[in-house]
Structure formats: structure tokens, C-alpha cells
Amino acid sequence: MAGSENRMPRHIVRLLLIFVIGGAVALAARYLFQDKSYGIYGTFRGDAVAELAADEPMYKGSGYCQSCHGEQHSEWSAGIHKVVLCETCHGAAEKHRSAKPAAAAALADLPTHPQIAAERQEHVKLAIPADSVKLCTLCHEKMPGRPAAQKQIEVSSHAGAQQCVVCHNPHSPKIAAAGAEQTGKPGDAAAGRKKAAACAACHGADGVSGNPEWPSLAGQQRGYLAGALLAYKDGTRRDPMMGAQAKGLSEADIGDLAAFYASASCKAAGSKSSAQLASAGKAKAAACANCHGAEGVSHNPAWPSLAGRQEAYLANALKAYQSGARQGPMMAALVKGLSDADIGQLAAYYASLNCK
Amino acid sequence: MKLKRQAFDPDRRRLLRFLGRVVTYASAMIASLGVFGRRGLAGAGPAFPATDYDWTKHRWGFGVDATRCIGCLRCVEACKTENGVARDAHHFRTWVERYVYLKGEKLPRVDSQADPGNIAASGSEKEYRFDNRYKDAKVEKAFFVPKLCNQCEHPPCVQVCPVGATFRTPDGVVLIDHDYCIGCQYCVQACPYGVRLFNQKYEVTDKCTWCYHRITRGLKPACVEACPVNARIFGDQNDPESPISKFIRENRVQVLKPSMGTSPNVFYVGIDKEIV
Numbered sequence: 001m002a003g004s005e006n007r008m009p010r011h012i013v014r015l016l017l018i019f020v021i022g023g024a025v026a027l028a029a030r031y032l033f034q035d036k037s038y039g040i041y042g043t044f045r046g047d048a049v050a051e052l053a054a055d056e057p058m059y060k061g062s063g064y065c066q067s068c069h070g071e072q073h074s075e076w077s078a079g080i081h082k083v084v085l086c087e088t089c090h091g092a093a094e095k096h097r098s099a100k101p102a103a104a105a106a107l108a109d110l111p112t113h114p115q116i117a118a119e120r121q122e123h124v125k126l127a128i129p130a131d132s133v134k135l136c137t138l139c140h141e142k143m144p145g146r147p148a149a150q151k152q153i154e155v156s157s158h159a160g161a162q163q164c165v166v167c168h169n170p171h172s173p174k175i176a177a178a179g180a181e182q183t184g185k186p187g188d189a190a191a192g193r194k195k196a197a198a199c200a201a202c203h204g205a206d207g208v209s210g211n212p213e214w215p216s217l218a219g220q221q222r223g224y225l226a227g228a229l230l231a232y233k234d235g236t237r238r239d240p241m242m243g244a245q246a247k248g249l250s251e252a253d254i255g256d257l258a259a260f261y262a263s264a265s266c267k268a269a270g271s272k273s274s275a276q277l278a279s280a281g282k283a284k285a286a287a288c289a290n291c292h293g294a295e296g297v298s299h300n301p302a303w304p305s306l307a308g309r310q311e312a313y314l315a316n317a318l319k320a321y322q323s324g325a326r327q328g329p330m331m332a333a334l335v336k337g338l339s340d341a342d343i344g345q346l347a348a349y350y351a352s353l354n355c356k
Numbered sequence: 357m358k359l360k361r362q363a364f365d366p367d368r369r370r371l372l373r374f375l376g377r378v379v380t381y382a383s384a385m386i387a388s389l390g391v392f393g394r395r396g397l398a399g400a401g402p403a404f405p406a407t408d409y410d411w412t413k414h415r416w417g418f419g420v421d422a423t424r425c426i427g428c429l430r431c432v433e434a435c436k437t438e439n440g441v442a443r444d445a446h447h448f449r450t451w452v453e454r455y456v457y458l459k460g461e462k463l464p465r466v467d468s469q470a471d472p473g474n475i476a477a478s479g480s481e482k483e484y485r486f487d488n489r490y491k492d493a494k495v496e497k498a499f500f501v502p503k504l505c506n507q508c509e510h511p512p513c514v515q516v517c518p519v520g521a522t523f524r525t526p527d528g529v530v531l532i533d534h535d536y537c538i539g540c541q542y543c544v545q546a547c548p549y550g551v552r553l554f555n556q557k558y559e560v561t562d563k564c565t566w567c568y569h570r571i572t573r574g575l576k577p578a579c580v581e582a583c584p585v586n587a588r589i590f591g592d593q594n595d596p597e598s599p600i601s602k603f604i605r606e607n608r609v610q611v612l613k614p615s616m617g618t619s620p621n622v623f624y625v626g627i628d629k630e631i632v
Binding site for chain 2: 006008016019020023024038041042043044045048049051052053054055056057058059061083084085087088091092134138139141142143144145146147150
């Protein structure tokens with residue numbers, strides 16, 4: 001060791017050399033393998049934040065749908081369902097958009113609704129929900145735990161197995177008692193009696209018609225009567241005779257007339273067809289009963305009672321809905337599948353019932 | 357002993373040479389350990405790399421009003437779609453629990469999406485609904501409670517990550533870097549609220565991010581957007597007029613498991629003593 005007086009001992013030099021080499025390797029590894037963005041913001045890979053933030057939103061919001069589906073959007077935004085996103089029922093709009101350019105050709109010859117629901121191509125067409133009972137009851141099935149403010153129904157007793165969309169427009173599901181609301185105040189039955197002279201010629205002195213093609217008005221729902229007169233007046237419901245009659249009526253007149261006939265006591269027209277025909281009609285009336293009542297007496301003032309109305313009138317009304325001569329979204333959908341024989345049986349059944 | 361004598365040798369030049377070496381080696385070692393590699397703390401670095409979004413200016417917050425929740429699970433559906441969460445009844449970034457106290461029973465009955473009855477009512481594990489099992493029961497009290505990541509101020513899940521794959525952003529969201537995650541699931545164990553889930557396909561952990569890709573674009577999280585009854589409230593706690601600031605101001609809010617010291621940023625209204 002005498003010669004190494006001026007030098008560091010060899011084992012220390014070796015040790016330091018190992019440290020230096022180790023340090024260099026660590027630095028090189030860090031340079032080669034560590035992400036360049038590590039530590040920019042903190043002890044994590046900085047680029048990860050931008051990567052996570054770069055995901056494309058799937059839910060676009062209802063404003064996004066408006067540009068192409070303006071009609072449905074305005075219907076929806078005016079109704080009570082405006083709190084429910086389009087995408088909550090129809091699915092995320094991003095799927096719709098991202099597939100659009102490539103699928104434009106395929107879209108052109110897609111069958112129209114309602115087949116779309118069954119035959120839609122995924123990621124191309126957003127679904128029009130096929131099973132509205134399953135969809136609507138997600139929110140509206142009566143269930144312990146749901147706050148009372150939430151509109152809830154007993155599914156089994158509300159409408160049986162009937163699809164919700166038969167009666168409710170899903171974009172604006174509230175069913176208004178249309179006529180009753182339109183006429184404003186209830187109307188004066190006594191005043192209505194005085195104004196009813198012109199009606200009596202066809203509909204009978206007390207609203208009980210003697211002609212099988214003209215309906216009895218006595219005991220009919222007030223809202224429905226008012227709504228019908230208003231529809232005749234503004235031309236949304238067409239009939240040469242009623243159009244002319246209703247034109248001269250003020251809204252107050254309409255309210256009074258509706259109140260008078262609603263309060264008049266009805267007399268069933270009865271069916272001249274066989275009891276067999278009527279009982280066949282009863283078997284087919286389940287769908288009607290949801291709105292027009294189990295015994296043909298409606299509980300909603302906007303919907304007409306059918307019990308004891310004229311058989312020919314009822315059959316003609318159903319045919320008019322079928323041909324489009326009479327308009328009504330619910331009825332139009334319901335009569336679509338009816339044959340002439342079905343219509344005959346239904347008319348016979350309701351005509352044979354007692355009115356109230 | 358010899359070495360010691362040498363080190364204290366009065367020869368000035370030798371001493372200086374030795375000290376010079378020590379400084380050189382030491383600084384090389386320190387540099388190699390990467391101590392200088394840390395370049396400041398979060399927020400001190402460059403601005404968030406998205407246009408017109410400054411993450412130092414926001415402090416996001418989330419509110420849950422359990423008195424409004426109807427248990428329709430449209431939030432769950434929206435979350436699964438928005439974030440590509442596995443379509444089964446066992447992996448959720450957000451979910452809803454149902455608490456039902458029956459007459460004469462002390463403890464609530466609790467069920468959620470993984471419950472076999474609810475899966476059966478849904479038709480498959482790809483869809484989500486609550487069954488109506490308490491329809492005819494004598495119910496004393498019942499309500500729904502949505503659950504999601506609390507985005508804690510002091511997140512235990514971040515603390516335990518061995519690889520720096522999870523972190524809290526300055527705008528108050530705990531995120532996961534799926535590239536760095538090794539799938540060890542320590543964080544799943546550490547979370548007192550059980551909100552972290554494991555993505556079996558990619559073998560990484562996943563969690564609710566309050567839809568970070570949406571909120572940094574000025575949108576609301578998908579679950580908030582989808583909720584039809586405003587049971588979920590979202591906003592910037594820095595803005596006194598935001599929905600969440602109003603929600604906190606106008607209600608007596610509470611957080612889950614405050615004793616954990618995690619300082620959650622999800623504020624609840626209308627939950628019961630049993631809810632944790």
C-alpha cells in the first residue's frame with residue numbers, strides 16, 4: 001500500500017464505479033422507457049389525461065336530434081316528457097351518426113315503420129322501441145320506493161297487455177280531456193236546451209236519434225261532444241251537414257250544447273242483429289274497452305261512450321277511421337286490422353249494450 | 357485506520373481532490389435516481405392539453421337527490437353505453453340500490469342490479485330494471501340510492517397504486533391511466549365505497565370518471581343527462597350559481613362514510629342511516 005499513498009483504495013474506486021455505471025443505466029432506462037409526458041402534472045403520465053378526455057361522447061343530447069327530427073322534437077319539447085332525453089328511449093345518437101355516411105344507401109330501401117323496429121340494422125337506424133310496455137314501465141310501473149310525484153300505473157289493470165303507444169303519444173304522453181279543455185268553462189245545460197232546436201231534427205228531440213245512421217247524443221260524454229263540434233267547426237272533422245251546422249256556433253254555444261246533451265238521459269238504440277253477432281263482437285272488444293270502458297261507457301270525458309249508440313252509425317264510424325275520412329291517431333291505429341265482419345260484430349255488440 | 361488517516365491528511369491538495377470526487381459521484385448518483393425528474397406538482401406544469409378548457413379553473417361536484425330517484429336505471433344504461441362498460445350485471449361504474457324496510461323488520465332489504473330477481477325481470481344481463489317484488493308486501497319505507505365514484509379529495513385508491521397509474525386531477529376527478537395500470541387491483545381493495553371495477557377483457561381497473569371526456573367539453577356526465585327526474589346534479593363548485601353549488605347550499609347534504617377521512621365530492625340528500 002506504500003505506493004498508493006496518493007490514490008484512493010482500489011475497492012472504493014470499484015464501488016464508486018459500480019454506482020456510476022448503475023446510475024448511467026438507470027438514466028438511460030428512464031430516458032428510453034419512461035413516457036415523455038410523465039411528471040408534467042404530477043407523478044403520473046400526463047398524456048393519459050388528454051387520452052381519456054379525447055373519447056367521443058356517445059350521448060349527444062336532444063338538441064342534436066332536432067336538426068333532422070324537428071317535428072318530433074317540437075312535439076316532445078312541448079310535452080311533459082321533455083325531461084326524458086331522446087336517447088333514453090331511442091339509444092345513443094353517436095351510433096346513429098358514426099354509421100350514417102356508409103349506411104346512407106342501405107337506409108334508402110329500409111321498410112318503413114313499424115317494420116323498422118324489427119328489421120333495423122344496428123348502428124344504422126336508431127330503434128323505435130318495439131315493446132312500449134317494457135320501456136314505459138321502467139319509469140311508470142307502480143312500485144314501492146318510487147316517489148309519489150312520479151306518475152305510476154298498475155300495469156295489469158291499466159290496459160292489460162295493450163301497448164302504451166296505442167293510447168299515448170310517447171313524445172307527449174299526457175292525454176288531455178280534449179273537448180273539455182278546449183271549451184273552457186263547463187257550459188250551461190239549460191241554455192243548451194234552447195239552442196238544441198236545430199239539432200233535434202236529426203238527433204231526436206231529447207238527443208235520442210231515430211235514424212240508425214245518426215248517433216244519439218243523449219248521455220254522451222260532454223268533452224267528446226264539445227270536441228266533435230269544435231272539430232266540425234274548424235274543419236278537422238268533415239261532414240257536409242254537421243260542418244254547415246257547426247259553423248254558426250260560438251264556443252259558448254258548443255259548451256252549452258255539450259252540457260245539455262251530456263245531461264240528457266239516454267235510451268239504448270238496441271241491435272237488430274242476432275245475439276250471436278253481438279257476442280262475437282264482445283270477444284273482440286277487449287282493445288276498445290281500455291278507453292271506451294268495459295261496458296262501453298267511457299270514463300274519460302274526451303272519449304265517447306259507445307254503449308247503446310246506433311249500430312249503423314258505429315259501423316260507419318269505424319269504416320271512416322279505416323278509410324281516413326275520419327282522423328284520429330289512436331283510432332286509426334286500432335281499426336287497421338279490422339275486417340268488415342269484425343266491424344259488424346263490434347257495432348252489434350255496442351249497440352246492444354245499455355247506455356248510462 | 358489507514359484510510360482514515362489518509363482522509364484527514366493535512367495535505368490540502370489531496371483533500372480537495374478527494375472532495376471533488378465525492379461531489380461528482382454523489383451528484384451523478386442523485387441524478388440517476390431521478391430526483392430531479394419530478395417537475396413540480398399538478399397544475400404547475402403546462403396547461404391541460406385540450407383547447408378552451410383550463411382544469412385549474414374548475415372544481416367539479418356531484419349531487420344525488422335520493423328523494424327523487426325512481427329507480428328506472430336509465431343512468432346505468434347511459435353509463436354503460438357512454439363508457440363501454442361490460443354489458444353484464446356485475447360491472448358498473450354507477451348503479452342504483454333499492455332499500456326496503458318492511459313492517460316489523462329492523463334492517464332494510466337491499467338489492468341492486470346483480471340480484472337474480474332483477475336480472476330475470478330485465479330479461480338479460482344486458483338490460484337493467486328493478487323487479488316489482490315488493491308489490492304486495494307491507495312496506496314501511498322504501499327508496500332508491502344511486503351510487504358512483506365519490507372522487508374523494510383524499511383518495512385511498514390513488515395512495516395504494518404501486519405504478520402511478522391512478523391520480524387525481526386539479527379539477528377534482530380521480531382517473532386511471534389504462535396504459536400504466538398493471539391490473540393488481542390494490543385500488544379495488546382500497547376503495548371504501550366499492551366503486552372500482554376490474555375490466556376482465558383488458559385486465560385493467562376501471563372506474564367512474566364523471567364522464568371526463570364530456571365534462572371537459574362542457575357537457576354533463578351521461579347519467580346526469582339521462583336522469584328524467586333530476587335525481588343527479590352536476591356542476592362546478594367554483595361557480596356559486598352552478599346546479600351543484602345551489603344543491604349544496606339549499607339542502608342539508610351528507611357524504612358517504614365521512615369517518616374514512618376521504619372527503620367525498622358526491623353529496624347526498626334523502627338517504628338513510630343504513631346507507632354507506
